[in-house]
Amino acid sequence: MRGSYVAYAFVLGLVIAPPTMAQNLDDMSAAELLPIAEEEGTVTVYSFTSRIARVEDAFEQAYPNVDLQGYDISSTEQIARLQAEATAGVANADVVYISDTPVVLTELLAEGIIEPYVPPRVQDLVLEQYRAPLLAQRLSTKVLMYNEEANPDGSPITNLWQLTTPEWNGRVVMVDPLQRGDYLDLMTEIVLQSDAMSEAYEAEFGAPIDLGDASSAGERFIMDLFDNDVILVRSTDDVNAAVGQLGQDNPPVGFTSYSDRRDNEEEGWALQVANEATPAPGIIFPAVVALASGAENPAAARLVIDFLMGDDSETGGPGFAPFYVPGDYATRTDITPHPDAVPLDDFTAWRIDPNATASIRADVADLILVLQ
Amino acid sequence: MTGRRVLFRQGTVLKTIVLALLVVLIVLPLIRTVLVTLQPDAIDAWSDVLVGRLSHNLFYRPLVNTLILGVGVSVGCVLIGGYLAWLVVMTNMPLRRTIGVMATLPFMIPSFATALAWGTLFRNDRVGGQVGFIQGLGVDVPDVLAWGMLPSLIVLTLHYSSLAFTVIAAALATVNSDLVEAAQLTGAKGVRVVLGIILPVTTPALVSAASLCFAGAVSNFAAPALLGLPVRMQTLSTRLFGMIEVGQTARGYVIGIMLVLVSALFLWLGNRVISGRRSYATITGKGGRAKRFDLRGAKWPLFGIAAVILLVATVVPIVVLVASSLAPSSAQLFGNWTSHYWLGQSSPSIAQGTPGIAYNPDIVRALIVTLGLGCAVAVAGMAVGLLSAYTVARHRTGWASATITQISFLPLLVPGIAFGAAYIAYLGAPIGPLPALYGTFALLVIAATAYLLPFAVQTGRAVIQQVSGELEESARLTGASFLRRLAEITVPLAIRGLVAGGLLVFVKIVRDLSLVVLLFTPTMPVLSVLAYRYASEGFTQFANAVAVVILALSIAMTLIAQRLQAKSQPWLKN
CATH class of the missing domain: 1.10.3720.10 (MetI-like)
Structure with a gap:
């Protein structure tokens, strides 16, 4: 009898335990994950937003025995790094917080470099489309913003094609699309929306578009935009400062994150979204959270994702606080939309389709390379 | 007895070891980079860079x-x-x-x-x-x-x-x-x-x-x-960095190879x-x-x-x-x-809550890594440099010595950023049973040692020439082994020069950006790349504060090195 117990324990320990272990982690609540996470002691997060610094503070206050190492790395760079690390068989990161889903789905998830994880408690609180294939924590944007101090009557741009006119020569700012994937996605979406761009052209100039050497209205727009001396900078904060800085007589406009409006007061900016722009002010896209495959701290990693998804209060509590700002849209249906933002339903930005984007993204990148 | 002499002529073993070391450190990474671009899925990069419609912006401009x-x-x-x-x-x-x-x-x-x-x-x-x-x-x-x-x-x-x-x-x-x-x-x-x-x-x-x-x-x-x-100005080095950064590695490598050739x-x-x-x-x-x-x-x-x-x-x-x-x-x-950028605590209203550099764990960590890297490279560099210089100085004749000299100066022709790219291609993935070194401290040390070898060898040479061969010769006649001669005669006599050379290597790597910018990983940060990243993020003050730290380190170390190197500036004497 005793012998069979031993044998039973043996089987449990060696054969059954490892697979159930991983499953267990996926099914565990935060309270159950915590002791394991505390044993792991540390967790590394690659984040595409600098707000990770504030998440780090909040997380370590909630879980003082788990040291969160947050790294602010652009999505583009994260992808290159995660691929290099996978080739090298190194797992530096535990949690990946990233946008740029067209590449993330095709080159990270499909290749097994990252894995999905949905904390059990939010399973029913997030719409299916934001739960799979990867959990979206929020929706983010890259849209046209203007300086509301200099333009008290609303956006100076009502049609994207105005950006290609002499009046806006050298006065449109964005991050180099070859350095930041979000911006490449924006450019790609403009090409995908060529029909709408073509209509908008006619609405603005009263004549049908002449494509010239471009193969679509979207391509034509990008070519004209670059011809019009669009200014490329390195980070969204550079765009924000350029467009938003108070006290400018003739400020530029630029593509940046709607949510950066949150910093207006602290930074002395006057950023506002040009939601009226035809055919759309830009794109809205998911910011996803995932586990790095082979993460060294799997329990702590899950705890971080759980924390990032916010608590059950109306505004999502401390974990979501850095993201509860106008211009970021929570995917949790029970979090009240921010009162100061354009409601999601009225927001005219294009919702990107990661698969369609992925299919022509490289060509758009090459086009931009030629234009630079 | 005579047979053994012919087989192991004086210095042959030493030459072989040094040559092998240099091949592993310098020649293989470069060859490996070229090979990567010749893979079937990468070969198109050559035409993209050199002749395609992209070539104008990718390469010629x-x-x-x-x-x-x-x-x-x-x-x-x-x-x-x-x-x-x-x-x-x-x-x-x-x-x-x-x-x-x-x-x-x-x-x-x-x-x-x-x-x-x-x-x-x-x-x-x-x-x-x-x-x-x-x-x-x-x-x-x-x-x-x-x-x-x-x-x-x-x-x-x-x-x-x-x-x-x-x-x-x-x-x-x-x-x-x-x-x-x-x-x-x-x-x-x-x-x-x-x-x-x-x-x-x-x-x-x-x-x-x-x-x-x-x-x-x-x-x-x-x-x-x-x-x-x-103003959209690109040079070959910024293009190379951009391509690797967005994952178009093959195009990046081709640009790197062209940069080396130019x-x-x-x-x-x-x-x-x-x-x-x-x-x-x-x-x-x-x-x-x-x-x-x-x-x-x-x-x-x-x-x-x-x-x-x-x-x-x-x-x-x-x-x-x-x-x-x-x-x-x-x-x-x-x-x-x-003093916020130096001593301030995290405040959400400044630079997304980035704390002053004295309290910023990223910077403290980067400082430790950077200092460690500087010391490790100085020691490793001077060891390899001394060994190479010694071999060439004491065994001047033969093709092996000439080759050692040539190879040890090869990195001078290779821009830092291209060298970094080569090392990612070389040690970024596992080789046989050896683990990949991507993101490790070891990778930084090995790449930096190889990159700075010309300086180390140069210094090593100057040092060796100061030590007369006769002293060593007499020790050899009394039966002292090679390592013993090195440890008890050459090194003690040349220690000032060696330390000075090591300090210069230290300074060169501590302030280097071009080599480490590609080898950098967030978990293995170095100061110069952090400064560059802060500047890219628009956190100018933090970037400049880090630059001041590097500057102070470089100047202090260089001045010490100059003190140690007597006659380093003969033209100042009357």
């Missing part, structure tokens, strides 16, 4: 920019470095010693720090947002002065001119007085002596100074990266120019130092020009960096100072 930078900087450096060297070595200009010391300073300031300082001063409103100090005074700074080619040229010329100064001053110090005096006796005037005698005999120094500055400028990453983007071609041309002439021997058995030129009335004006150049190249960047690490707005560099 960056190439033209790179060459303009290279030629412009080398001409500028030879003019400035030559001018200063002539004043310091050959004339009776006042305050020669001070000028001589100051002329070596700009090279200690990392070029990215000078580029940051330039931006702090000249940044205009093209990019909008914060403007620089000069625009803040109400002066409109034109784009050409704020961004792109001209600022890159100026920043790099100031940076590399001290290199030119050092090389040219050393050559001028050896000009034989007989030549000059003969000319003066036959009635030649000052200008004629300079053009007719001094210039011709120092041609090799001028050419090698120009080549070194050219190689430095074409491979420089920091200046064009920080100053070029807003750099090598020009250095080779420089060598050809020198070797075309017969003899440049200026040091003969007789003759002493020439009498210094009497500048008479031109004394102070010429001194004034030199002083202005050096103020601009050294004092101004340092002051600007320190001030801007304290000033919330670069438009008001000298007002509203705060």
Whole structure:
């Protein structure tokens, strides 16, 4: 009898335990994950937003025995790094917080470099489309913003094609699309929306578009935009400062994150979204959270994702606080939309389709390379 | 007995070991990079870069920019470095010693720090947002002065001119007085002596100074990266970085290979120019130092020009960096100072809650990694350097020695950023049973050691030549083994030189950006890359504060090294 117990324990320990272990982690609540996470002691997060610094503070206050190492790395760079690390068989990161889903789905998830994880408690609180294939924590944007101090009557741009006119020569700012994937996605979406761009052209100039050497209205727009001396900078904060800085007589406009409006007061900016722009002010896209495959701290990693998804209060509590700002849209249906933002339903930005984007993204990148 | 002698001729084992080491460190990574681009899924990158519709922007325009930078900087450096060297070595200009010391300073300031300082001063409103100090005074700074080619040229010329100064001053110090005096006796005037005698005999120094500055400028990453983007100026090094950064590695590698070839071609041309002439021997058995030129009335004006150049190249960047690490707005560099960027705790209203650098765990970690890297590379570099130099010096003959010399200087031809790319291709993935080194401290150390080997070997050589072979010979006759001879005779006698060389290697790696910018991983941060990233994020003050830390480290270490290296500046002695 005793012998069979031993044998039973043996089987449990060696054969059954490892697979159930991983499953267990996926099914565990935060309270159950915590002791394991505390044993792991540390967790590394690659984040595409600098707000990770504030998440780090909040997380370590909630879980003082788990040291969160947050790294602010652009999505583009994260992808290159995660691929290099996978080739090298190194797992530096535990949690990946990233946008740029067209590449993330095709080159990270499909290749097994990252894995999905949905904390059990939010399973029913997030719409299916934001739960799979990867959990979206929020929706983010890259849209046209203007300086509301200099333009008290609303956006100076009502049609994207105005950006290609002499009046806006050298006065449109964005991050180099070859350095930041979000911006490449924006450019790609403009090409995908060529029909709408073509209509908008006619609405603005009263004549049908002449494509010239471009193969679509979207391509034509990008070519004209670059011809019009669009200014490329390195980070969204550079765009924000350029467009938003108070006290400018003739400020530029630029593509940046709607949510950066949150910093207006602290930074002395006057950023506002040009939601009226035809055919759309830009794109809205998911910011996803995932586990790095082979993460060294799997329990702590899950705890971080759980924390990032916010608590059950109306505004999502401390974990979501850095993201509860106008211009970021929570995917949790029970979090009240921010009162100061354009409601999601009225927001005219294009919702990107990661698969369609992925299919022509490289060509758009090459086009931009030629234009630079 | 005789059989054994033939098989293991003196030094054969040593030569083999050193040669193998150099092949592993330097030759294999380069070969590996070429091989990667020849894979079936990567071979298209060659046509994309060299002939396709992308080639214009991917390669040719960056190439033209790179060459303009290279030629412009080398001409500028030879003019400035030559001018200063002539004043310091050959004339009776006042305050020669001070000028001589100051002329070596700009090279200690990392070029990215000078580029940051330039931006702090000249940044205009093209990019909008914060403007620089000069625009803040109400002066409109034109784009050409704020961004792109001209600022890159100026920043790099100031940076590399001290290199030119050092090389040219050393050559001028050896000009034989007989030549000059003969000319003066036959009635030649000052200008004629300079053009007719001094210039011709120092041609090799001028050419090698120009080549070194050219190689430095074409491979420089920091200046064009920080100053070029807003006007879309790309050089081969920024293109290479951009391609690797967005995951188009094959195209990046091809650009890197082309960069190596361009750099090598020009250095080779420089060598050809020198070797075309017969003899440049200026040091003969007789003759002493020439009498210094009497500048008479031109004394102070010429001194004034030199002083202005050096103020601009050294004092101004340092002051600007320190001030801007304290000033919330670069438009008001000298007002509203705060110690937040150094000592402040995280505050959500400043730079997304980034705490001051003393409390910032990222920076503290980067400082530790950087110092560790500097020490490890200094030790490893000097060990390999000493071994190579020893082997070549004691066993001069044979193809192996010649090859060792050639290979150990090969990294001089390879721009840092291309070398970094090569090492990612080489050790980024596992080789057989060996684990991949991507993101490890070991990778940084190995790559940096290989990259800095030319300097280590050079120093090692100078050191070995000071130690007479006879001492060692007698030890050998009494039966001391190779390692024992090295440990008990060569190293103790050469320790000052070795430490000085190690410190220089330390400084070079601590302030380097181009090599480490690709090898950097967030979990293995180094200071220079952090400064670069802060600058990219628009956190100028943090970037400048980190630059000040690197600057202080570099200058302190260089000064110590110079103290240790007796006779490092013979031209300062009378």
